C-alpha cells in the first residue's frame with residue numbers, strides 16, 4: 522500500500538484535541554511571515570523577492586486560482602496512491618524539493634543543504650541539490666538516505682569544470698542531472714539591487730566549486746582568501762547555452778538529463794529530439810524575467826509537446842491543492858520552492874519536514890474528499906476545469 526499522507530494531518534488534529542498547537546505555522550502566509558523575522562533582512566529579500574515589480578511572481582500564484590477540481594462522489598477513495606515512477610525510480614510522492622541556491626544560508630545552523638537532504642530522507646520527497654551550495658554535493662548526497670537526489674547544474678563556461686561537476690554528481694549517487702537554462706545571468710532584481718546584497722555572491726555557497734579539483738587548479742592561491750575564489754567564480758559561472766551545446770551535455774553522462782526552464786512547446790519538442798530524458802516547466806519562480814506568462818499557463822502545452830517524456834513543474838506552488846492541480850494538468854512531479862525554504866528558516870530539517878508533510882497531507886486529503894484515488898484519475902477528462 523502506498524503511504525497515506527493524510528495521516529500527518531491526523532497527527533495535527535490529534536494534538537489539537539489536547540490543545541497542543543503545532544510548532545510551525547499551518548499556512549504559507551504564516552510561514553512566510555515568521556520566516557521574514559527569522560532571516561536576516563537581505564536574505565529574506567533575496568528569497569522572497571523576484572524580478573522587476575514581481576508581477577510574474579504574483580501571477581504564478583494567482584494562476585492556480587483559475588483552475589478547480591470537480592468533486593466526484595461514491596468513489597470510495599479510502600486509499601490513495603500518490604506514487605510516481607520517474608527515470609526508473611519509484612517515488613513515494615509526486616513532490617520534489619526544487620533547487621534553491623542559498624538554502625544553505627537559510628537554516629539556523631547555516632547548513633541548510635544538509636538539513637534539506639535530511640528532510641528528503643525523512644519524507645521520501647526527492648531533493649534537487651543546487652550547484653550553489655554551502656556544503657559540497659558529496660556531503661549533501663550522504664544525508665539523503667534511501668531517497669533519490671538529483672543534481673542541478675549551473676553549467677560553467679569552463680567545459681572541464683562542467684564535466685567534473687557532472688562526474689562528481691554521478692559518483693556521489695545523484696540519479697539525474699537537471700540543467701538550469703534560464704539563469705546564466707541574474708535577472709533584474711530590484712530588492713537585491715536596492716539592498717546592495719547578493720547572498721549568492723558572498724562566497725558561502727560555492728562549496729561545489731571550491732572543493733573541485735578543476736576549479737582549484739584555476740585559483741592562484743587555492744587555500745587563500747575565499748574572496749579570491751568568488752572573483753574566479755564570477756568569470757566562469759554563467760554559460761548562455763545554445764542547442765549546439767546539447768550533444769556535448771548529453772555526452773557527459775549516462776544519467777537522465779532534464780532541462781529546467783522550458784515553457785515553449787517548440788523548445789520542448791526540440792529538447793526531446795535532442796535526446797533529453799525530461800523537461801522542467803518553470804519560470805524560476807518569477808525571479809528571472811518579469812512580465813511573462815505564469816508557468817502554470819504553459820504546463821498543459823508543455824505536457825502535450827513532451828509527448829510522454831516526464832514533465833517536472835514548479836513556480837507558485839503554495840499548497841497541496843496547487844500540487845494536485847499541476848498534477849491534473851499533466852505534471853509528472855511538482856516542485857516545492859519558497860515554502861520549504863521558509864520552513865527551513867524556522868526550524869531547519871524539522872521545519873522543512875513540516876512543510877512537506879503538510880503539503881502532502883493536504884494533497885492526499887483533497888484527493889480523498891474529492892474522489893480521486895490515483896494520479897491517473899486526476900488526469901482523466903473533466904477532473905479539472907477552468908474557473
Ligand SMILES: Cc1cc2nc3c(=O)[nH]c(=O)nc-3n(C[C@H](O)[C@H](O)[C@H](O)COP(=O)(O)O)c2cc1C
Pocket residue numbers: 567568569581619620621622623651652653673701781803804805806807808835836837838857858859860
Ligand atoms: C532563493 C532561491 C534560490 C534559487 N536558486 C536556484 C538554483 O540554484 N538553481 C535553480 O535551478 N533554481 C533556483 N531557484 C528557483 C527554484 O528552483 C524554483 O524554480 C522556484 O523557487 C519556484 O518558484 P516558487 O518558489 O515561487 O514556487 C531558486 C529559487 C529561490 C527562491
Ligand SMILES: CCCCCCC(=O)C(=O)O
Pocket residue numbers: 622623653704705706707721758805808
Ligand atoms: C549569478 C546568478 C546566481 C543565481 C543563483 C541562485 C538562483 O538561481 C536564484 O534564483 O537566486
